[in-house]
């Protein structure tokens with residue numbers, strides 16, 4: 540358990556007790572000082588927990604506090620944070636943190652060197668390094684370009700190398716902070732595939748993104764607004780609202796059609812829209828078809844599911 544002790548200076552954490560289990564933040568608070576001299580929250584009394592092996596999407600508008608929360612979860616020091624937390628399964632060491640810009644986190648000159656360095660930092664033996672480097676390059680699809688210098692690789696390939704190096708730590712948690720935002724569609728898919736593979740192998744993943752099309756209906760979504768967590772629940776409820784709200788909407792529509800009410804009750808905003816975020820095209824289409832009674836939940840997610848639904852409309 541860690542406490543931020545304001546009397547020890549900014550960002551110094553005091554170990555109170557070790558515990559293995561969930562990574563838990565309690566009442567974590569952080570202020571930012573505006574040019575006007577006013578103080579506003581950067582994190583506003585956040586409570587958050589992450590179980591071992593869990594995947595969480597963190598979303599929110601620009602400046603809502605996603606990166607600040609992500610850095611804290613990775614165990615990186617941030618000046619001026621206050622609150623209480625238990626790092627649980629994530630332990631005392633900083634966890635791998637994959638950023639938006641691969642170039643700001645690459646140390647070596649080629650993918651193979653990058654992975655080797657990452658393993659060396661883990662204290663892995665020389666024999667083991669040789670074997671594991673090849674295995675990681677193979678798994679990440681980088682073997683054929685393992686010795687190509689960064690300047691001859693695309694941004695997507697450099698980001699894959701950053702993920703490969705992050706995965707070399709075999710850490711219990713990896714934080715991706717908008718890791719796909721600068722990439723083309725194919726590279727996004729590759730980076731997401733690697734992250735999902737790590738997750739399948741038991742790594743907890745914090746996935747910060749502005750790309751809401753990456754949300755899965757059955758996955759966990761945490762949405763931030765003005766430094767607060769304003770939603771923590773299922774991806775489908777975040778995108779479409781809860782089923783109970785949808786039913787209430789449908790009842791209101793039926794009443795309006797039957798003339799039981801003079802005016803049609805306006806639909807409520809979904810949590811996604813209430814956060815100031817725009818629904819991606821396909822979820823917006825699903826929501827509209829659902830509201831017209833042409834589609835029932837669970838709404839389609841994959842291309843194959845959409846194809847089937849559209850062929851039946």
Ligand SMILES: Nc1ncnc2c1ncn2[C@@H]1O[C@H](COP(=O)(O)OP(=O)(O)OP(=O)(O)O)[C@@H](O)[C@H]1O
Pocket residue numbers: 571581599600601602603604605606607608
């Ligand atoms: N190093 C810093 N010092 C002071 N304020 C900061 C610092 N970094 C971020 N902030 C402010 O804290 C608030 C939250 O920033 P943060 O980067 O966590 O949000 P975000 O949701 O990740 O935004 P974005 O999507 O634009 O990256 C913003 O108002 C930002 O301007």
